[in-house]
Amino acid sequence: MANSFSSSAAAAGGKRPASAAAVKPPKKVITKDDATEAKNMRGIMRPLPVSEALSKFPGGGPEISRAGAIKIVWAYIKGQGLQNPANKREILCDEKLKNLFAGRDKIGMMEITGLLNPHFIKTK
Template identity: 55%
Template sequence: MATIPTAGLFSNFLAGETASFSLRSHTMFARPPSTSRLVRIATFATVSQPPTGKQPRGIMRPRRVSPEMQALVGVPEISRTQALKQIWAYIKENNLQDPQNKKIIICDEKLKKIFAGKDQIGFLEVAGLISPHFLK
């Protein structure tokens, strides 16, 4: 079996005689001069385009609501997000949250019509219980 002479290579490395590790290794990681400035160039991909009059979709689109919901929100068409905001405003105005557990809503007569006749509901149930009141 032939042995590879590595003693010469290793001794040259320790002595610093290799050209590949001299100054080049230090300049690769050098910081740019402090006087350099980064310039940001605006491209078509980063510039936002103004809205082109698109109609809202999904939960942002106004839909017709049931008469019970209309009695609470006051309009015949409303988006789900706006309806939720108005329902929560009504709950806060009339102090309909349970004082010990704010996650529970105590329903008055208007809310009972919307929330399937329940006396109390959890705040996570609100979005699901208003779904039948949005007409297609």
């Protein structure tokens, strides 16, 4: 009786045939640079087409990532000294920033991302 049990277990799929194991596709070799580039091209790091106002902004271009746009806007704000000295969370807009931020004279630092969203053109 023990022989019939062990033979039925082997027949039920105890081992795969050699031909099924040899069907695996070859692995693609991924370098560290490829992995870093793929990681940088996801989410907010992926360049997107932007509006004319954002592309003409200093440091802008026809395609900018969301993180890159925030970075150039902050660099401009700090370079021009546009933060309110009494309240550092408030930005006093000049003409270039007014073009980006719908003509507003003052914005809060937490509003920058929301005000930049309309400048990214949806591709899908």
